[in-house]
Amino acid sequence: MNTPLKGAAIIGQSGGPSAVINASAYGVIKTALENENITKVYGANHGIKGVLNDRLLIMDEEDPKELERLLYTPSSALGSCRYKIADPDVDDTDYKRILEIFKKYDVRYFFYNGGNDSMDTCAKVSRYMAKVGYDCMVMGVPKTIDNDLFGTDHCPGFSSAAKYIATSIMEVCRDAQVYDTGMITVIECMGRHAGWLTAAAQLANAMGEGPDFIYLPEVDFDMDKFVAEVSQRYKENGNCIVAVSEGIHYADGSFVSEAKTAATDGFGHAQLGGLAAMLANVMKEKTGAKVRGIELSLLQRCAAHCASGNDIQESFMSGKVAVESAVSGITGKMVGFECEREGGYVCKPKLFDLDEVANFEKKFPREWINKEGNGVLQPFVDYALPLIQGETPMVKENGLPRFCKLKKVFAE
Numbered sequence: 001m002n003t004p005l006k007g008a009a010i011i012g013q014s015g016g017p018s019a020v021i022n023a024s025a026y027g028v029i030k031t032a033l034e035n036e037n038i039t040k041v042y043g044a045n046h047g048i049k050g051v052l053n054d055r056l057l058i059m060d061e062e063d064p065k066e067l068e069r070l071l072y073t074p075s076s077a078l079g080s081c082r083y084k085i086a087d088p089d090v091d092d093t094d095y096k097r098i099l100e101i102f103k104k105y106d107v108r109y110f111f112y113n114g115g116n117d118s119m120d121t122c123a124k125v126s127r128y129m130a131k132v133g134y135d136c137m138v139m140g141v142p143k144t145i146d147n148d149l150f151g152t153d154h155c156p157g158f159s160s161a162a163k164y165i166a167t168s169i170m171e172v173c174r175d176a177q178v179y180d181t182g183m184i185t186v187i188e189c190m191g192r193h194a195g196w197l198t199a200a201a202q203l204a205n206a207m208g209e210g211p212d213f214i215y216l217p218e219v220d221f222d223m224d225k226f227v228a229e230v231s232q233r234y235k236e237n238g239n240c241i242v243a244v245s246e247g248i249h250y251a252d253g254s255f256v257s258e259a260k261t262a263a264t265d266g267f268g269h270a271q272l273g274g275l276a277a278m279l280a281n282v283m284k285e286k287t288g289a290k291v292r293g294i295e296l297s298l299l300q301r302c303a304a305h306c307a308s309g310n311d312i313q314e315s316f317m318s319g320k321v322a323v324e325s326a327v328s329g330i331t332g333k334m335v336g337f338e339c340e341r342e343g344g345y346v347c348k349p350k351l352f353d354l355d356e357v358a359n360f361e362k363k364f365p366r367e368w369i370n371k372e373g374n375g376v377l378q379p380f381v382d383y384a385l386p387l388i389q390g391e392t393p394m395v396k397e398n399g400l401p402r403f404c405k406l407k408k409v410f411a412e
Contacts, residue, residue, distance in 0.1 A: 007108030012044030014114035018157030027319020115144035140334035152336025162200035182238035188276035201243035309390015
């Protein structure tokens with residue numbers, strides 16, 4: 001495209017939030033507001049549902065200094081959703097409505113900030129707009145603490161969550177070993193099918209204060225083996241600390257967590273939880289030891305006070321590059337990263353086709369797991385340590401974080 005499109009832009013957020021998803025949104029918003037080809041910047045209230053329901057926030061009305069606080073504000077400031085739109089060849093109702101809204105506000109740029117399912121939504125919208133001949137640049141801005149998006153070296157949000165997990169486990173290790181009586185501690189981390197987050201426990205080991213065992217969903221779980229390993233370590237040391245992924249499963253694919261229910265999220269994924277308590281009960285029954293089950297839960301993805309400085313900068317960069325690419329005429333892409341670690345860490349943006357990214361989960365490499373299937377090896381530490389570097393310059397008032405407070409003026 002020789003001449004950039006002129007029109008409005010929409011930025012939406014979808015799926016589970018993170019400590020830095022708003023840094024990505026700010027990258028989009030700030031860059032779009034400063035671009036002469038973008039006439040208006042809207043925020044979709046609760047993702048694609050905000051578009052469908054004509055609930056658009058006018059970002060031009062926000063105080064620039066307040067918007068800057070998005071860099072250090074957790075969760076999804078625009079509001080998120082878990083809504084799976086149908087294949088347009090099966091049901092194009094949602095797409096007709098999206099097109100109607102785009103035309104109403106003269107939207108020529110659409111940015112969607114999320115994970116695997118969000119990239120699927122982005123890809124479908126991009127294809128539909130091309131099919132009906134409506135000129136609109138569609139770009140995916142990645143976000144997932146699960147770190148399982150295809151192609152990119154890592155995902156915005158993962159680094160901060162990994163830093164929180166490693167830090168928390170180091171602190172728990174200190175606490176769990178303070179008494180002269182022993183204890184078994186089971187720490188549950190997020191990760192339904194990919195073990196990247198739980199693997200972050202190995203970063204604590206790299207500092208000399210981590211768990212004895214780490215169990216990831218990439219290796220089939222054996223309860224008898226687990227009980228034997230933990231019991232033996234407890235017998236030897238008087239203490240044992242274990243990190244487990246919420247998504248560990250038996251050889252038949254069934255989740256170990258007894259808390260699995262018929263409930264699913266908006267994308268049809270099983271909602272898990274309660275694994276730490278369940279395994280703690282098993283170990284208490286088998287050993288008679290004092291046992292604690294700790295579920296880090298939402299704390300992993302909203303701990304902005306422990307965010308990685310690199311993660312904040314890279315998340316902003318992903319949003320900024322998305323806008324710059326779209327204005328240059330690029331569409332149907334996701335902004336990812338390619339990184340160099342030899343001779344110093346360098347992270348650069350790289351564009352990936354949305355169709356290749358959508359609905360593809362990048363698993364934790366089996367070769368980074370020990371042969372016993374209960375630990376993580378050095379290559380992961382080499383991969384992850386550069387990602388968690390740098391601190392957040394979060395502003396505090398009265399000793400507490402001062403997060404972004406949007407006016408939330410809706411378009412009419």
